Amino acid sequence: MSIKANIKEKAPSDGVRKKLPMPDVFVILFGFMILIVLASYIIPAGSYERVVNNGLTLVDTDSFRYISAAPLGVMDIFTAIHKGLVGASTIIFLILVVGGVLKVIESTGAISSGIHRLISLAKGRQNILILVFCATFAVLSSVGIAPNLAIAFIPIGLFLARSLNLDPIVGMAMIFLGAYAGFAGGVFDPVVTVTGQTLAELPLFSGFVYRSVIFVTFLAITTAYICRYAAKVKANPSNSIMEQEAFIGREANQHAEELPIFTVPHKLVLALFAASIGFFLYGGFNFNWGITELSATFLMLGVATAIICRITPNDFVKRLIGGASEVMYGALVVGVAAAVIVLLRQAQLIDTIVHSVASTLDGHGKIMAMELLYLFNLAFNGLITSGTGQAAIVMPIMIPIGDMLEVTRQSTFITFKLGDAVTNIITPLSGTLMACLAIARISYVEWFKFALPLVMIWVVVGGVFVAIAVAINYGPF
Template identity: 30%
Template sequence: MQQREWKMPHTFIIIFFVVVLAAIMTYVVPMGTFETEDVTYDYQGEEETRTVLNPETFSYETDADGEPAREGVSLFEPFGEAGFLNYMFEGLVSGDKWGSAVGVVAFILIIGGSFGIIMRTKAIDQGILSVIDKTKGKEGLLVPVMFFFFSLGGAVFGMGEEAIAFAIILVPLVIALGYDAITGIMITYVATQIGFATSWMNPFGVAIAQGVSDVPVLSGAPFRMVMWAVFTAVGIIYTMRYANKVRRDPSASYSKEANDYFKKHNNVQEINGKFTLGDALVVTALALGIGWIIWGVVSDAYFIPEIATQFFTIGPVAGIIGVVFRLNDMTLNDVADGFSEGAQQLLPAALVVGMAKGIIIILGGDAADEPSVLNTILHQAGGLVDHLPEMLSAGFIFVFQSVINFFVVSGSGQAALTMPLIAPLSDIAGVSRQIAVLGFQLGDGLTNIIVPTSAALMGTLGAARVDWGTWFRFIFKFQLLIAAVALVFIMISVLINFS
């Protein structure tokens, strides 16, 4: 009798059982709360304000007997409250347009829809064919060059969710060049997170963490620039080795199903005709739109609502060009169908965002001033720092932030939640606050590459048609490698008293 091959559970199943674990914790771990306060800091000549927790004000929520309260989550709650069975809906409708889950879900669906229109014009396919023709013999440059620039984007302006859109374009290209979907994810999303985690100026990560920790904002840049260069080089070498292996032997690919899908649906070799004026106009509209997005993020700190609208604008503009120039025999109805199909492709990724947010809701939420199990976990874990030797304390901060990032993926949110707790404790442990910030940014950014609660990761995987189980099997070794490199840099920072 032939044994069934074991398969990694679907992402929905994994998150469901994490929710079960979170529900059990509510019966075991008492709820705690902090008081909050506003802190201000200077960032590039402007005063920024953040609401953060006060670590000295932690207290347990108590029951009628004055004992720490453990309010185990109920199976179901009516009237908009959160029970175990409510986690899906409550997760999806939580938050606002500025973040998870509602804003990110809308963002993912709009990106998918807009690029559905763009892909319907076949202009990208024509462009891919043109690139293949003009880069014969130089295909190997694509991987290191793209990885470098996406890593730079992550370091300079916190590029993350934008990688979803680029993956839609670049995954079919790298597959047509003989690589695979995994390679496309590595040179887009993974590269951005390498840059994000090692940045010297990222406004959504290191700048906020330094500001709320009372560390001069954007200080320590030379050390971080060296760190970024090393991490980026490690990422490029690892990706090139894998990509070249797949090119020599396609059976070595981890993403065979995704590769087959794109070869079937985006077979550029079957496209007849040349790169026309209409194709050029679609690509130009896309390039101008991306330029507009980059300008908005860098100049005016555009975030999810603005970027989603910018991507939405690109889609209809490309659709109108497609109809006017009869690209792929497009009609107005094809524009609508393209938007619908594109959004549908990323729907599973959008649902994961809501499911993942449900984990936090079951634990009581991530607000420091409201009773929750997460606050108690933060308090207990933070208290360990001052009882460890200096080197271990620095390493523990990195591990602690890596674990917390599973629950609070937002870099700015995690900085406001954890750095006020870790920074003063690092003083007691003899670790400089600059090193505490370093542990935060590495723990926050690097784990975004693997945690299924990351909306940007799941959106990129959705665009590449790679399920999280497949991704986990591939990325696990790389995750261990970069974690080891991170610990080396943390040890070096302690030895040189990085401050």
């Protein structure tokens, strides 16, 4: 029996308290809802007048006034959940469709075989392989494949790390960190970017040029960071943060050997995926396509994939539903997060909060004020790791503040997006992170030591991009 097991068994008699599990996101959200109900008895309701200017609903910054409002009750909590799910139904459906279709594509082996093909082409060149893996998962994440897909590919990264005599941290980092480097830019992300820009009343995928610069910058920094660590480990294995006996081999090797060959159907599916994204972008810029057309595009992609790979109709539906079920948790988070906003609006507290925060930011200047909002969102993301759920909570609060500071809504959105990305790679509340660590057999402490310097670099770089966006009046395109 292990030492840890003995400690756990003796804990009650030794008076050692058992650690409480980290609360689930739904528990946190429900806690917020209870706090809002209590706050409705303490914080006065307030309201700004809204005006419509060039199609945008803006806040009249000089119109705030306190108003009378009835405090909320227990029934309001549960009715708000229903209202939140209904109000966020279009985004929830999009998440289910994207999750289902990506599961269909993943089940064909197109993604895994394509990555395996890259390994053989690089012929063991360490830095090139790290760059290719980081870039591949960054691109996938940036166009809408959720970073949690990295969980399935961690064994491939471990196999590559073993073949290069590197530790599992490198194998996990080039997949997991690559995915989140792409998530930071979210250039054509049909979920989080669409959610945030929809709430900000911006054209879908607008501002992609600046986000592309962010994407390249974060990817370059991340790749260089991993390559530097890998070089140190390669030169002297004792430089590894991990203990040598923790090195993983057999499982990764076995997994990699079972990967399918990169067939013609696989190539067609990946090409079709890229073409589908281009097709929607064309419609978005020329015909004002939105979430409905984006869902339709993904559904057509799924059907075309089934035809190319000769998936039977029944099997296609089974895989589609299976993929949708895997993202159901995140989809429901969006609805419950929307319920938090429903309660805030019912209690008429949003404008009061906005007025209070805006008053605090008054006198700091546009850039400093947005930097403070950026830091607030970084901290908030440590609790709510769901990008769509976080967008549903913070964007309605950040947008009026940005409006009153006369900051473009694109700048406000990028402040949210960068704040949403950075702390995902280190917060223990991230299910994706903890799952990847479990597969790679890396302890959270080891990962924290490895990732913390990168987190600090990302925080600083993100702050610089926020400042630049405000300074140049970062606009729609």
